[in-house]
Amino acid sequence: MAKIYDAIIIGGGPAGLTSGIYGGRAKLNILIIEKDEIGGQISLTEEVANYPGIFKISGSQLIKNMREQAKNFGVDFIKEKVIKVDLLNKIKKITTEQGEYEGYNIIIASGLIHKELNFTGEREYRGKGxxxxxxxxxxxxxxxxxxxxxxxxxxxxxxxxxxxxxxxxxxxxxxxxxxxxxxxxxxxxxxxxxxxxxxxxxxxxxxxxxxxxxxxxxxxxxxxxxxxxxxxxxxxxxxFVGQKPKTEIYKDQIKLDEDGYILTDELMKTNIEKVFAVGDIRKKSLKQVVTAVADGAIAINQVEEVSDENPRIETSQVEEVKIIEEDKKLNLFSEDMIKNIKENLEKLSEKTEIILVKSSIEEENKNILEFINEFKQITDKVQFNILESDNEVIDKKLLERLPAFFLKKDNNIKIKYSIVPLGQELESFIDAIREIYGEKIEVRENLLNRIKKIDKKINVKIGVSLKCTRCSQTVKVNQIIVNNNENISLEIIDVVTHKNFKTKYDIVGVPAMVIDDKNLYFGQMSLEEMIEIIEKQ
Missing domain, CATH: 3.50.50.60 (FAD/NAD(P)-binding domain)
Structure with missing residues (x-):
């Protein structure tokens, strides 16, 4: 029987995370779904100086603290794009590009998106300046x-x-x-x-x-x-001229005002029973972090008051993740990263082999070798086979950018990582290992069929930056495509390290996708958008 959550929270900004923290602490089964990197708009804020009790903190650090707090209370997180909602039945259904999730209560916290000005050239030069x-x-x-x-x-x-x-x-x-x-x-x-x-x-x-x-x-x-x-x-x-609410998929079920904001009462209730809206997406006079977290707390309190009415489905307890011994000092990986690696890779049934082909310039190998040495201290599920650049194992045409990781299965190179996968790309790297050597991510049948119908060889290169909050999602959807169609090959490239790649394709924004070394696309892509691009080649 599929798990039915006490509450599904759509959006991982301050409002959504607060609902998650309060709900998890109350022993509710909570799922947070976020399309982009967890944190919403505030994660891009350099300095937050008006949050009570905190003199100064970066938006990204504040969100990181809140996310860790929610995880410690047992909240589940997934990073997928919500494409459809069914809110009118007792059990609500949320459909993403990868699957469906059910809950007794829905808390909408999906925030705002940037407004456009529509001047001449705005769309034409997006990602090109x-x-x-x-x-x-x-x-x-x-x-x-x-x-x-x-x-x-x-x-x-x-x-x-x-x-x-x-x-x-x-x-x-x-x-x-x-x-x-x-x-x-x-x-x-x-x-x-x-x-x-x-x-x-x-x-x-x-x-x-x-x-x-x-x-x-x-x-x-x-x-x-x-x-x-x-x-x-x-x-x-x-x-940066303001934002507008992300409410397009709700408009046929939830009452909105003339600007598209969700209408709620003081308890965050919408016109639909057990559906709440919190944070900047709802109509209110002050949009600040402090009001967002208040919204989140109020909404989940309403859920908690009636949670005993929900039938319970027993789920196995999450095993405590043991952090590595104190004497093994890690410079590259935070505690949160370590947990992510262990929680995902310990599920693999057998050890997996990843190939590292070194650069002929020894100094260029320093960071990636440090990555391997620390990674091996965290998990023994991954074995690294380190090869020199003149080794015959890898096809010469794949050795343009080194050092690089190669993920292969059944003697076929699936994905090349021309990057030290830290920062925003660690999660996509872990996902790639899990998907190739473990269980594939579920994809809706109509999208999976479209992926499998692609019958010609296509190469996708994605230029990314470790600072980019939008890149990992685009990388992940391409990894899903690659893992379901042997005709597609994928390389993830750090444009800061590999300046020749950046210069060759005039890349001035990330993520930047180069298809078959000729067609260039910019911006974050959903799975359906990426499939459509590949189908057009």
Whole structure:
């Protein structure tokens, strides 16, 4: 019998995680589903200084602490895209690209997405100079002109952050002054690398393969100026003009306001029994971390009050994960990473072999060998076979970027990792090992059939950065495709390390997918979106 959760939480930001923490502590069966990296928008915030009791913390660290707290209380996490919801029956059903999940209560905490401005060139140059994530893409514009669009807190904060990369940051605001706290605006004015253009808006971004020019209109005088870098360098344009709710899949079942926000009462209840909405996705006057966590606590309290009415399905207790001995000091892996590795790989029925082909330049092998040495201390389920670059085992055409891991099965190379899989890519690396050598991830039948029908050889290369919060999801969906069709091959490439790859394809944003060494696609992809791209080749 399939497990039925007391509550399924859609979204892993502060509101969703708080519901998870309170629910897990109350011994409820809780599942948190998040499309992107756990944390939502606040995980990209450099500094949180207004959370009660905490003087200063990064958004990513705050979320990491909350996630670890939820996991310690037994909350289940999955990273999948929700594509359909059925909320009208007693047992609610959530459908993702990989499967279906059932729960007695649903808490919607899926937050907001970035608004677009729809100026000429915005869509054409997305991933080619236009970005909505400074942490993911800022490093691609080192010593170049960067333009930040917006007048609020996010725009000001990101403009300050981007000064560590750009030679000049131009902040473009339609408003006559900043709309955020004066303290943040004062920081912008005090930074001599930032030029502020009030009463202005972007009318066009243009270029060739990359964005190189931007036209800005002064809304007072009507004058339009075109800006371009010296020597016709490419430019970066980062847009932070607000957000809108992710409510498209709920609109036929849940009451929304005219802007798409979910309507709730003070107990976070929607118009559907046992369906709640929390955080920024619901209509409310103040959208802050502190109000989000309050929403999450209130909603799960309502679930807890009626949880005894739910029939119980016994599930096996999660075995305690033993952390490695104190005398084995690990520099690369946090406690959370260690738990992730052990929980996933201990399920493998037998040892697996991963091939590492070293670079001929010994200095380039240092980091990846350190990774192996520490990884072996955590689990004995993986055996690393280390080969020199002139070894005949691997086809010569696969040795362009070294050092690299090769995951193979039945004498076929399935996936190549031209990267030290840390940061955001550790989870995708673990998933790849588990899927190839253990159990495959379940995929909806219609998508699985489309994958299996692809009948020609296709090579996919994905350029990623270890800082990118969007890359691992795209890597994971491609790994699912590869593991279900022998015609598809996959390489994951660190664009910071392998600069020749970045330069060859003019990559100025990640994830960047190169199909058959010719067709280039940018941005996070769902499984269905990636299948569609491959079908078109």
């Amino acid at each position: 236009i970005s909505y994530c400074s942490i993911c893409d800022g490093e691609f514009f080192a010593d170049k002109d960067i333009f930040v669009v917006g007048a609020g807190y996010a725009a000001c904060e990101e403009a300050i952050f981007l000064t560590r990369y750009g030679k000049k940051v131009h902040l473009i605001a339609r408003e006559p002054e900043f709309t955020c706290a004066k303290t943040i605006g004062d920081k912008v004015f005090a930074n001599n690398k930032i030029e502020v253009l009030f009463n202005s808006e972007v009318v066009e971004v243009s270029g060739d393969k990359l964005a190189r020019k931007i036209k800005i209109k002064n809304n007072i005088s009507g004058e339009i100026k075109e800006y371009s870098s010296i020597n016709n360098e490419n430019i970066g344009v980062f847009i």
